[in-house]
Amino acid sequence: MAHVAVMAAGSWGTTFAKILADAGNTVRMWARREKVVEDINVHHMNPDYLPDVPLLSTITATANPLEALDGAEMVVLAVPSQTLRDNLADWAPHIGRDVTVISLMKGVELGTLKRMSEVIHEVGKVDFDRIAVVTGPNLAKEIASEQPTAAVVACIDAARAERVQDVITTKYFRPYTNTDVVGCELGGAIKNVIGLAFGMASGMGLGDNTKATLITRGLAEAIRLGSALGADPLTFSGLAGLGDLVATCVSPLSRNHTFGVALGRGRTLAEAQEITRQTAEGVKSCRSIRDLARAHDVEMPITEQVEKVCYEGLSPRQAVAELMSRDTKSE
Ligand SMILES: NC(=O)C1=CN([C@@H]2O[C@H](COP(=O)(O)OP(=O)(O)OC[C@H]3O[C@@H](n4cnc5c(N)ncnc54)[C@H](O)[C@@H]3O)[C@@H](O)[C@H]2O)C=CC1
Numbered sequence: 001m002a003h004v005a006v007m008a009a010g011s012w013g014t015t016f017a018k019i020l021a022d023a024g025n026t027v028r029m030w031a032r033r034e035k036v037v038e039d040i041n042v043h044h045m046n047p048d049y050l051p052d053v054p055l056l057s058t059i060t061a062t063a064n065p066l067e068a069l070d071g072a073e074m075v076v077l078a079v080p081s082q083t084l085r086d087n088l089a090d091w092a093p094h095i096g097r098d099v100t101v102i103s104l105m106k107g108v109e110l111g112t113l114k115r116m117s118e119v120i121h122e123v124g125k126v127d128f129d130r131i132a133v134v135t136g137p138n139l140a141k142e143i144a145s146e147q148p149t150a151a152v153v154a155c156i157d158a159a160r161a162e163r164v165q166d167v168i169t170t171k172y173f174r175p176y177t178n179t180d181v182v183g184c185e186l187g188g189a190i191k192n193v194i195g196l197a198f199g200m201a202s203g204m205g206l207g208d209n210t211k212a213t214l215i216t217r218g219l220a221e222a223i224r225l226g227s228a229l230g231a232d233p234l235t236f237s238g239l240a241g242l243g244d245l246v247a248t249c250v251s252p253l254s255r256n257h258t259f260g261v262a263l264g265r266g267r268t269l270a271e272a273q274e275i276t277r278q279t280a281e282g283v284k285s286c287r288s289i290r291d292l293a294r295a296h297d298v299e300m301p302i303t304e305q306v307e308k309v310c311y312e313g314l315s316p317r318q319a320v321a322e323l324m325s326r327d328t329k330s331e
């Protein structure tokens, strides 16, 4: 087994630490706030994010990132996508040269339009064969209560993906390996945007035909962009594509879904943020994914409309009207 650093103690970072510890590893977490450090070290809980979930004492925490990284064989990055660059700039010199870096983040960076593994490679000077992405239909709260879940470990180095798979397999968490990092990362980022659209439809009181249409045409957008960027289209029919898309769209536990529901009910962006509080990545990634699509001449009409609702004052109803008045075409 391994000694693993988990950088950030939010919903997914804490749940992932639990998976690691339950699989027999020792875990050192970095948390920004001293209160969270104390909750983990003294009470073996993180009630701000996972109330009532006991954590093993093999999980310890520190507010000092260098202390968390010290001696780690694997480093898990679990910060919001748009803060990764700044966070990692401070940590990178302290990450060992043989260490496997595991990305849990599901977003595309604004401005640079880079996927998270590309940011890790650039800022952390980590070769791509040392970067593994864990993704899939992985709502933190369900996993924290040990409900059976599958996931994907994506790494261009298949042997490294298997090593990560080994250290995160538990009786409730079943990871599969995949070498299509581009497809797995895009699947995870795009489903957040489609989850927002699906939530808006729910918030507007629209029914299941509309929702099935959003999932299906949303998946078509992911496949189109993925194919243009070199991903294997088949990846999108797996856990990192359809699996994650369905979980986020239908679950009231999803922050992106919840955020979309608020917008669909006529709330402003700021009000929706207040309701959701934790990271809803699609709100930022709708713009970076739209820009990435435009840069590669790929049509992503749902993504375009989500961006307009978030930032250009379009109402969800107008967005639906725009989508329905597009030119007709073959499927
Ligand atoms: N929560 C979930 O069910 C899942 C989340 N993810 C992904 O994991 C990533 C992290 O998400 P969560 O843990 O859910 O988010 P969260 O909002 O629950 O936690 C984010 C953590 O990052 C820390 N952080 C460090 N630097 C920060 C900064 N500059 N600004 C804001 N926060 C900062 C926060 O203190 C907090 O501990 C996201 O990319 C998300 O899409 C992926 C799968 C499941």
Ligand SMILES: O=C(CO)COP(=O)(O)O
Binding pocket: 106, 136, 137, 138, 139, 140, 192, 195, 244, 247, 248, 253, 254, 255, 256, 257, 279, 280, 281
């Ligand atoms: O990525 C997730 C499930 O796989 C979590 O979704 P939300 O970020 O929308 O809560």
